[in-house]
Amino acid sequence: MDSLTTSLVRSSFKSVGASPGGENAFARAFYAVLFASNPEIRQHFPAAMDDQRDRLMHAIGYVIDQLDTPGEVLPLLAQLGRDHRKYGVTDDHYNAVADALITALANLTGTELWTDETERAWRDAIALIVATMTDAANAEQGPPTWVGTVINHHRVLDDLAIVRLQLDQTMPYVPGQYVSVQVPTRPRMWRYLSFATPPRPDRIVEFHVRRVSGGWVSPAITTDTRIGDTWLIGSPLGGLGVSRRPGRRRLMIAEGTGIAPLRAQLLDMPRLDDTPRTHVFVGGTYPCDLYDLDILWGLSRTCPWLTVVPVIENSDNPWWVSGNTQNPAGMHDLLTGQLGRVVATYGDWTDHDIQVVGSPSMVRATKYQLMAAGVDSADICHDPLY
Template sequence: MTAEQLLTADLHDVGESRGQASGTVEIIRSSWALVEPRTEELGRHFYATLFSTAPETRDLFPVNMEVQRSRLLRALVHVVQMVDQPDELVPFLEQLGRDHRKFGVLTQHYDGVGTALISAIASYSGDAWTPEVESAWTRAYGTVAGAMHTAAQAERGPASWLGRVVGHERLGWDLATITVQTSEPIAYRAGQYVSVETPQRPRLWRYLSPANAPRPDGLLEFHVRAVNSGWVSRALVAHSRVGDTWRIGPPMGRMHVDPASDNEVLMVAGGTGMAPIKALLEDLTRRPKPPRTQVFIGGRTWEDLYDFGALRKLSYSNSWLDIIPVVEKDESASGAEHGTLADVVTRYGAWADHDVLVCGSPSMIRATVSRMLVAGTPLDRIRYDPFTMD
């Protein structure tokens, strides 16, 4: 059975009407809304139950569980929000299943996770936890586990790759570019991201986007900004050294420029969201007929546009490419648009006939996508990836 069939079987049982399926989705969302304010306690309960019922799973996680708990909850929220969107949810779950192979996840671990998840939600739902709610969550988790496990079992490629740090350049106190040479080229698509494990933070993985398109020599360039409470990002910026060995997980994400599309392209990037944009533009330069592309690069000040010079230089040699800098606070910045990326991009119009890609922090993505939808940009024209934080 394929992951698509599993999803259909779980959310739309044979004989179940569209109305009944919608009811299941509503039950999941409304019950999640009740426990969401207590996500910290829910996360602790989940892992305590998991490690009690399946103690062998403890070795799959870092010593410090704070970051891991937040990742679990972000993933849960994402799945809950997409549970009635199988065309979006299934590819996400398949990528997640392939990615989890790097942890050494076994078939029986899915059962332990399901038990812990249902226990955690039930414990914090109180009287709202009814047989109907339990059934909806059990089926929803069956969808998640089924799609992930099916994809993981079907994957024949490596669970992870080794890479050696061959370059580390500090661009500021909180920013660095790090170049990694992998043991063999990773078959990723420009715009995708990978997870990395470093010697400074063993078993604590961080998602990073390569700033270059795939190359035969296996070189990967990463842009890393140290974020508040970012255990991994701060260690990477301050303490990565040439010669360090990284472990790199399978590529994930849906950011790409469809080669079959005839539409012009709009790219919007904030902060280190510049990295996947650079990879996408490098990939476009290899195409015989790149689409007309406009790129808005934004930051609070001009200094935040740390790689603008390289992108502007690229535009000089490619007539199909325009780069527009955007700054929020630096009114003296000559040649830049002023305001937030959401303000400036929608000031230019609805972009309804463009393929749109948005890269940056979760808050920047939310603000920009929301404003574009209000301005009239069709949702199915916008691509973005949600997991961009430490």
Template sequence: MGNLSRLLKESWTLVEEQQDKVAGYFYARMFLSNPHLRTLFPVHMDVQRARLLGAIVTAIQTLDDPERFEDYLRALGRDHRKFHVQPEHYDVVRDALLESLRTFAGEHWGVEYEQAWSDAYNVIAKKMMAGADADTNPPFWHAEVLSHERRSRDIAVFTLRPLQHTLEYRAGQYVSVEAPRYQPRLWRTYSMANAPRPDGTLDFHVRALGAGWVSSALVRRVKPGDLLRIAAPMGSMTLDRKSTRDIVCVAGGTGLAPIRALIEELTRYNRTRWVHVFFGAKDREDLYDLDELNRLAARHPWLSVVPACSDDKSFTGEQGNINDVVARFGPWENHDFFVSGSALMVKHTLRTLAEMQVPAVRIKYDAFGDI
């Protein structure tokens, strides 16, 4: 994979600064040659274009990590069943992708680059199709909104109950969510905020992000009784029960959701591992679940909670960005870490942990964006 990876990354630099144009051209070619595929995609394509390129780049980057490459792509194949993707669609995508890259790379595009992308895509498609074929679950679950609570100006906490059989997942994982009544065919990823329960219910913490189509609907429009759709679970930010090391959880904003799920799982069996939770936000209002965290800490002596605000001088707790707060409480090199939040928050935290000499193999994270 070494030479293939080099060729892919080298050729990507030829078009990287034109990502939006490449993506736009790609979709135009695909829809012109296969107009019926347009119905599989949302009406608003702006975000979808960016997500396509992000998925391609992520797949390229995983080529250097065979195990992650395998797991990531099989999970991606399972997840894409929600789009009703069929095996023949993979050829259409490959042809449109190669034509787009060839067009925007211009005279610098060569036979080696063409073959590298074709070979890499065929590997990706094969693994995605294998993941989809092996999945015995439905493409997605219909789920009823049981409760919906606004916790701040732009944060909501709500609970869903799948109408089909129980969704099987592990604490710390995430799913794609669609609100078909408000934004059909638009899917966004959100982490479950609870460990699996006997009744199958799922909690979610969502922040409305600017003009975000789905997040705004989930926070401001969804109400009890509405039906949402949720796709297959993904993500590897899960607990290793064999580890005996103490745990540090670092959460920014609604990145607290998977951390809450991990804590809930730990309350069921943990007796020996200290768990330190650092919960950061801009202001006190955005520490939307702090009271419940404190109640959990009061019930479980092994759990401690350190809240922090970066832009609220009136807050009486820790001040500063959460990665800097974590550093002040170190050293942490003998702990397992779980990091969840915005792409920027995760990036800063990973850099801080590297400076503190925390081994990368002990850090788990999922960031829905480029870090």
């Protein structure tokens, strides 16, 4: 897309954000137009739309930010197109969404900004997005969804569960990728989860889920999951670890359940011909948050290319945590401090392929600290922050 189109799209979207009610008003207007003109689409969305509106705005904002780096955004849109097959979307649905977007934008952008040229720019951008998504969806041979049957559910912490499922069919995912899942107690509330294990011949997959206080889905997964439950799982998404450059050393940084997609890659790396030297920093608020340290430590003892460094913000567990929470004997000392700062000051990370996984605020903070320490932002990879 040319730079004029990109800048018209960006400036008009910015003006929508600055209008009364801002982005929320735009998201409300969009869904109102969409559901009024195509009532049958409503059934695909959850009853409560607040989070859905947030997600829509984050997704649009992300795509608009990346419009001038098609190498980044087009593969992601193609993956989203494949994933959207789970809703049974048709070309008519895509057209309805495009029309509702244009109507909502035209209504909320001031008349001075919403010119024929701006409308044309948006139509071009939307046409590119829709074509990328539908082409990828139409080319896909695999099923629109997989069914996973829960075979194990283990609460490793009060607010964190490890769930294992057996898929009904083989899923060709790459370690480091994530999927959207729908659990039986929360219909139509799809949430992203990262695979914690590489693909296995027995089709068993593992997810690590932390309960978000006040959340809709994560408390249901951590507390109410039962053996035999069946989850619906969409197509694999994301590019963490997909295109690493051969011969480059790796730095992996994870907070909380962010260790899942890194661990999936680590478990897969011993089968590589040329395993890169890899440092993993795993962080938490308290020592007890490092729930997966035994597995990582076991791996690092058998893999000379791997160093695992645990980092915590508070050296003592909270008083309500009981039981043995010591570091595994012989492991790298626990370092104390803010994760990004500890990593950035630990060594020279230039010439490394870097992956950062955690909450959006942690990813942003860590990225800035690494860049301040001389790392090129192009060497830092993370999942989309939506």
